[in-house]
Every structure is written in C-alpha cells, then in structure tokens.
Amino acid sequence: MEDQVRKFIQSRFSEAVIREDNFRGDQSFFLKPEALYGICQAFMDDSELDVHFLADVTSVDWLGHEEEMGGRFEVVYNLYSIQHKYRFFLKVMLPAENPTVDSLTPLWNGANWLEREVWDMMGITFTGHPDLTKILTTDELEGHPLRRDFPLTYEVPQFNWNKDDPPEVLK
Amino acid sequence: MEQKTLTLNMGPQHPATHGVLRVILEVDGEKIVKATPVVGYLHTGIEKTMESKLYYKAIPCTDRMDYLAPMSNNLGYCLAVEKLMDIEVPEKVKWARVCLAELSRIKSHLVWLGTHAMDLGAVSMSLYAFREREMIVDIYEACGGQRMMTTYIRIGGLAYDLPPDFEKLVRKFLKEMPARLDDYETLLTNNQIFIRRTKDVAVISAEDAINWSLSGPMLRGSGVKQDLRKDNPYSGYENFDFDIALGETGDAYDRYKLRLEEMRQSLRIIQQAIDGMPSGPYRAHVPGVVLPPKEDILHKMESLIFHFKLITDGFKSPKGAVYQGIEAPKGELGFYISSDGTNRPNRVRVRPPSFVNLACLPVLCEGSLISDAVCAIGTIDIVLGEVDR
Numbered sequence: 067m068e069d070q071v072r073k074f075i076q077s078r079f080s081e082a083v084i085r086e087d088n089f090r091g092d093q094s095f096f097l098k099p100e101a102l103y104g105i106c107q108a109f110m111d112d113s114e115l116d117v118h119f120l121a122d123v124t125s126v127d128w129l130g131h132e133e134e135m136g137g138r139f140e141v142v143y144n145l146y147s148i149q150h151k152y153r154f155f156l157k158v159m160l161p162a163e164n165p166t167v168d169s170l171t172p173l174w175n176g177a178n179w180l181e182r183e184v185w186d187m188m189g190i191t192f193t194g195h196p197d198l199t200k201i202l203t204t205d206e207l208e209g210h211p212l213r214r215d216f217p218l219t220y221e222v223p224q225f226n227w228n229k230d231d232p233p234e235v236l237k
Numbered sequence: 238m239e240q241k242t243l244t245l246n247m248g249p250q251h252p253a254t255h256g257v258l259r260v261i262l263e264v265d266g267e268k269i270v271k272a273t274p275v276v277g278y279l280h281t282g283i284e285k286t287m288e289s290k291l292y293y294k295a296i297p298c299t300d301r302m303d304y305l306a307p308m309s310n311n312l313g314y315c316l317a318v319e320k321l322m323d324i325e326v327p328e329k330v331k332w333a334r335v336c337l338a339e340l341s342r343i344k345s346h347l348v349w350l351g352t353h354a355m356d357l358g359a360v361s362m363s364l365y366a367f368r369e370r371e372m373i374v375d376i377y378e379a380c381g382g383q384r385m386m387t388t389y390i391r392i393g394g395l396a397y398d399l400p401p402d403f404e405k406l407v408r409k410f411l412k413e414m415p416a417r418l419d420d421y422e423t424l425l426t427n428n429q430i431f432i433r434r435t436k437d438v439a440v441i442s443a444e445d446a447i448n449w450s451l452s453g454p455m456l457r458g459s460g461v462k463q464d465l466r467k468d469n470p471y472s473g474y475e476n477f478d479f480d481i482a483l484g485e486t487g488d489a490y491d492r493y494k495l496r497l498e499e500m501r502q503s504l505r506i507i508q509q510a511i512d513g514m515p516s517g518p519y520r521a522h523v524p525g526v527v528l529p530p531k532e533d534i535l536h537k538m539e540s541l542i543f544h545f546k547l548i549t550d551g552f553k554s555p556k557g558a559v560y561q562g563i564e565a566p567k568g569e570l571g572f573y574i575s576s577d578g579t580n581r582p583n584r585v586r587v588r589p590p591s592f593v594n595l596a597c598l599p600v601l602c603e604g605s606l607i608s609d610a611v612c613a614i615g616t617i618d619i620v621l622g623e624v625d626r
Contacts, residue, residue, distance in 0.1 A: 089557035090320050120450050121562070122593075124586040126575045142573065144560060144588070148447070148461065151468040155560070176450025179596040187284075202277040202625060211285055212584075218289050 067152040068093055074115060079105050084136070084159075094155035096136075102143075102158055103168040109145065110173050116149040120170065123180035125188040129214035138162035139190055143170070160190065169195035187212040242270055245607070249278050253356045253611040256621030260598070260610065267606050272599045276592070279625035287585040291551035292318050293392060293528075295585065300386040302587065303623040305348050308334075308341040308377075309565040311390035316471055317561035317572035318392045321554050322526055329517040330394050331473035336407065336510035337380070337389070338472070338563075339503040343414070344373045345566035345618075346496045353493070353615035354425060357434045362424060369417050372410045379406060393527030394520030407511050414504055418497060425493070435489035439601040439613040442487060449597040452590055453568025455617060458495050459487030465564040472563075477506050489616040496618075526552045551580035567591050567618050587626060591619040 075083060075095060082101030087094045097105065109117040122144035128135045137159030146153045158167055169192035170177040181192045182201040189210035192198060209216055248259035257278035263271040283302060287295040299310040312334055319326065351366030374384045379400045381389035389396050425431045441451070446459040456463055464481045466474040482498035484491030521527050528547055533540035556578040562571035568590025575584040594617050601613040 090323065090559050092558070092560055094558070119447055121452075121569060122450075122571060122573070122586070122588040124573055124584075124588075126558075126584040126586075128577070128583070131577060140575075142558075142586075144571070144573070148463045148468075153469070153560070153562075174450060175445075175448050176593060176596065179592065180450075183592075200277075202280045204277070204280075211282060212288075214583075216285075218285065 067147070067150050068154075070115060071117075071152070071154055074108075074112070075105065078108060092153075092155060094142075094157050096157050096159065099158040099160060099167045102156065103170065103173075105156065106143070106170055106173055115147060117145050117147045119146040119148055120144070120174040120176055120180075121146045121153070123170070123177055123184055125184045125190055125212075127188060127212065127214045132162065135159060139165045139188065141167055141184065141190060164191070165189070166191045166193055168193055169198075171195050186210065189213065241265060247610070249275075254614055255352060255619055258595075258614065258619065258621055258624070260614070262607065262610065264607060269602055269605060269607060269610060272602050272610065274595060274598050276595065276621070276624050279621045281626065283626040284585055284587060288582055291580055292554070292582065293547065293551065295582075296391065297386065297388050299587075300388055301622060302589070302626055303345070303565065303567065303570070303591070303620045304385055305620055306341040306345040306566045307385060307387050308337045308390060309345075309563065309570060311388060312338050312472065313561060313563045313565065313570045313572050315390050315392050316563065317559055317574050320559045320561050321557070321574055321576060322392075322523075322552070324393050324521055324523055324526060326394055326521045327517045327519070328473070328515045330519060330521070332510050332514050333395060333399055333519075334390055334472050335474060335477065336507050336514070339506045339510070340373050340376060340407075340410075342503045342566045343500050344370055346500050347373075349496065349566075349615075349618045350421065350493075353612075353618075354431070356611050356615045357431060359425065359428070359431060362421070365417070365421065365424075369414065372406075372413070376403070376406045376410065379403060391520075391528065393523060394518075397531070398519045404511060404514070407507060411504060411508055411511070415501070418500060421497065432490060434608075434612055435493060435616075437486070437488050437490075438605065438609045439489045439616050440487050441597060441600060445597075445600060446487065449600065450593050451568070451597060452593065453564070453566070454492050454495050454499065455568060455594045455597075457482065458484035458492035460485055465562055465569060469562070471561065477509050479503075479506050489612050492616050553578065553580050554582070562588065565590055567620070567623070568594055587623075589623045589626060591617070591621075592624045592626075595619050595624055 082098045084096040124142045126140040132138045139160040141158050143156040184190050185198050186200045242263050242265050245262040245264050248254040249257040259275040261273040283298050287298050299314045300307040303310050347366040347370045351363035354362035377387050378384050381387035443459040443461050446456050479502045482495045484495045529540035529543050534544045554576040558575040560573045562569050571588030573586035574582050577583040602610040
C-alpha cells in the first residue's frame with residue numbers, strides 16, 4: 067500500500083511533492099499548499115485506493131526552526147483507507163505571515179470542525195470554509211493559544227464588557 | 238410579519254447534554270429546523286499544558302480528558318511516546334494493558350448506558366449501570382490507588398506491578414457481569430417505550446458516517462467494519478480472539494445493541510487476558526528513558542540516579558513526528574506527537590473521538606422532534622472533558 071500511495075501521488079502530481087518522509091512507519095508527503103486540494107480531490111474520486119476517511123487535521127508551529135522546515139506552520143492531514151487499513155499523512159508548510167491553505171470542507175464534512183479548531187488554536191486561515199469562527203476559546207480571547215509565542219500563563223482580563231463604553235461615573 | 242421559527246437554547250446547563258454542551262435549536266413547532274452545537278465551555282488548554290511538560294509529566298493530563306475511560310487515554314499517549322522512542326514493552330505489560338483498556342471500555346459504556354437510558358425515561362437503569370461500574374472502579378483502585386484519575390499506565394510499562402488480588406477481583410467481575418448484561422437486555426431491548434424512542438431516530442448512513450469522519454460505535458453502527466484493534470493491532474491485540482460488533486441501519490437502537498455486544502466481546506478479551514497473563518517484569522528495561530522499578534531505586538545507586546535524572550530532566554527524543562491511534566470506547570483516539578529533538582514535545586495533538594463525532598449532531602437531529610435531540614446527544618456518547626480539552 068505504501069508504494070501504491072507513492073505511485074498515485076508521483077504519477078499525477080510529481081511536481082507538487084517537495085519531499086517524502088518515513089519515520090517509525092508513518093509515511094508522510096510534504097506538498098505544495100496550492101496542490102493539496104487537487105490531490106485530496108483525486109483521492110476522493112479514486113475507488114481503488116479507497117482513501118475516503120479524513121481522520122484528523124492538525125497543525126504544528128515550528129517557531130525557531132523555519133529555515134530547516136521550509137516555513138513556520140505545518141498543517142497535517144491524517145488520511146486513512148478503511149478497506150486497505152492503511153494510514154498516511156499529507157503535510158503542507160506555510161509561512162509565518164498570513165498562513166493560508168484551501169479548506170477541505172467541500173470534500174469532507176468532518177473537516178469543518180477540525181479546521182475551525184486549527185484556525186482557533188493556531189491561526190491558520192482556510193479559504194473556502196463555510197463558517198471559520200472560534201470553536202474552543204472564549205470570544206474575548208485574543209490570539210491563538212497553541213502558537214509557540216503565546217505565553218503559557220498569561221491571562222487576558224475577562225471583565226471588559228464595558229471597556230469601550232464606561233459608565234458615567236468613570237468618565 | 239409573522240415569525241415562523243422559534244430559536245430555543247438548550248444548555249449549557251441541561252441534564253440531557255451530559256456536561257456543558259450548548260445546542261441552539263431553531264424549531265418550527267416541535268420540529269427541529271436547524272441545530273447548532275456550541276462547545277468550548279470546558280476548554281482548559283490541555284494540549285498546550287502537555288507541550289510545556291516533560292514526556293512523563295504529561296500523563297496525568299490524559300486522564301482528565303475522557304475521565305470515564307482514563308486507562309484508554311493513558312494507553313494511547315504512552316503508546317505514542319513508546320513509538321517515538323522505539324521502546325518494546327514486556328509481554329506482561331501488553332496483556333495487562335489490554336485487560337485494563339477493555340475494563341475501561343466496559344466502564345465507559347456502562348456510564349453511557351445509564352445516562353442514555355435515563356435521558357429516555359428509564360431512570361432505574363442508571364442505578365444498575367453505576368452499581369456494576371463500581372466493581373471496575375474498585376479494580377482500578379487496587380491497581381493505581383485511584384478510582385478515576387489512575388495514571389496507572391506509564392511510558393514503558395506500568396506504575397506498579399499488578400496487585401496480588403487483581404486476578405481475584407477481575408474473575409469476580411467476569412463471573413457476575415454476563416448475567417447483569419442479560420438483565421439490562423430484559424429491561425431495555427424489548428421495552429416498547431425504549432424502542433419507540435430509539436428506533437429510526439438519529440440515523441446516519443454509512444457514506445455520511447465516513448464523510449463526517451466518525452469513528453467507533455458511531456461508524457460501526459452504520460455497518461462500516463472498522464476497528465483499530467483488528468485493523469492496526471497495537472499492544473498485542475492480534476493475540477486475542479474477538480468479533481467486531483456491527484449495526485445495520487445506523488439508528489440509536491442499533492448503536493445501543495452494538496455497545497452491549499461490545500461489552501460482551503470485551504468480557505471475552507478480559508477472560509483471555511486474565512487466563513493467559515504472562516509473568517515477567519512490569520516495566521521495560523531501557524535505562525535513560527524508562528523509569529527503573531521502584532524496588533531497585535531503594536536498593537541500587539544507579540537506579541536512583543536514573544530515576545532522579547529522568548524526573549528532573551526527562552529524556553531527549555529523536556526529531557520526528559509519530560501518530561498512534563487506539564480504539565477508545567468512544568472511537569478513534571489518536572495522539573500525534575511532533576518532536577524537535579528536545580526533552581519536551583513540540584506539539585501534542587489529541588484526536589478526540591467525541592469532538593469529531595459531535596460535529597455530526599445537526600445531521601442526526603435536523604428534521605426530527607425536540608425530544609429526539611436528547612436521544613441524538615445521548616447516542617453519540619460524548620464526554621465534554623474530551624470535546625473541549
């Protein structure tokens with residue numbers, strides 16, 4: 067199955083693959099962000115490999131390792147073939163400034179909440195997402211907590227509901 | 238202008254939402270037109286906390302996500318770290334872990350059964366289910382000293398050796414449980430009220446279930462044969478003989494029968510694990526990564542030094558990323574650990590089964606009655622600690 071997935075990607079999208087990685091049996095492909103949607107679409111249309119299950123979408127912040135990784139943010143797509151019992155990963159590297167990648171929600175409904183969570187926690191924008199809003203953090207929280215430069219213990223004051231419009235006594 | 242639909246707020250404090258889940262329902266009379274789940278009320282930043290700690294010290298965080306099945310969470314995290322560090326654990330550890338993980342599956346399903354039946358009006362079910370759960374909790378207490386937050390499974394082994402009365406307690410449980418499961422069936426399986434509340438309610442087709450990334454009983458209830466214990470065996474599950482329970486129509490009643498069958502299969506696995514439990518050490522011997530056994534720390538200087546170094550400084554992991562998924566009671570629980578070569582993980586991602594399964598709630602309850610929304614929330618089997626993390 068490992069070779070079949072490689073052949074599938076290499077034969078049709080050879081210029082989109084930056085490199086392939088295999089660590090402890092987890093096969094992963096680093097792709098160019100603009101080619102991601104097309105590859106996933108091809109997997110969805112293909113019935114032989116049966117890669118129709120998107121198990122997870124997550125992201126990693128490589129602050130301080132941008133040079134060697136080729137970008138600050140890594141978005142990891144965890145794909146699984148139920149028929150062949152095989153799991154592999156598609157990864158894209160995104161720049162620190164305005165990280166953006168195509169949303170996979172048109173292909174998988176399951177990507178909806180997973181991408182919302184990545185946006186909320188890591189601040190990666192998914193273009194084409196129907197409802198890219200906060201999901202886990204409170205509305206008052208500014209910033210994206212899972213970024214490496216977000217402080218661990220700092221707390222934003224929560225009682226700021228009338229900060230912009232203070233009562234008469236305080237004016 | 239006359240308004241046709243009414244917006245109804247359900248939760249966050251509502252007995253049927255099993256915690257702090259809020260659902261905004263748009264209703265037309267009794268019919269739900271639109272349902273929007275709102276989560277995040279219990280968000281505590283567990284992933285961020287785990288990233289700030291040494292690998293060992295993150296284990297207690299995992300208990301607190303799915304607090305109904307703590308052993309499964311411990312197992313998932315420890316297997317992921319063992320995969321990252323390339324550690325092979327002794328046979329006894331594998332068998333004990335399988336036994337404990339299956340006990341936690343029964344424990345989680347019992348709480349689900351009790352609360353789900355209670356939501357649908359069968360209040361006495363919860364008393365029976367919690368009575369049996371108590372036996373499992375007692376086994377946990379004998380193992381790790383804690384009833385719920387056990388932190389018993391550690392990287393490379395277990396926290397302590399299995400207690401002397403472990404086998405006796407488990408055998409007692411195995412003897413009593415099958416009859417109790419039959420009792421539940423007499424109370425619910427042919428109960429007309431229960432059938433009418435669950436049959437053809439909260440239906441999801443196999444294609445939809447795959448498209449919504451569902452896992453566990455939610456996926457198998459629709460007839461998709463996917464179980465990581467069989468498909469990608471971990472912790473020695475390939476040595477055990479059991480069947481995968483499958484549903485047909487993907488409604489709440491199917492999932493009820495499926496979870497009962499899963500409990501029976503878990504009992505089979507526990508029986509095999511306790512009968513064939515090998516003897517041997519309860520921790521792998523990997524100096525510098527796995528903590529030495531407690532007896533050695535008290536008597537050997539080198540072990541004491543290793544212990545001190547590991548607790549204060551941790552161990553350095555190779556650079557790379559691993560993913561380990563396990564079949565938790567609620568679905569596929571995965572840990573994605575990305576390491577940058579230091580003694581702390583660069584990123585720990587938990588793939589929470591409840592969170593992903595909950596996303597399909599609108600599909601399950603749109604077009605049905607308000608009371609069916611209660612059934613839909615119950616049948617997904619969510620734990621808000623895990624949804625929000």
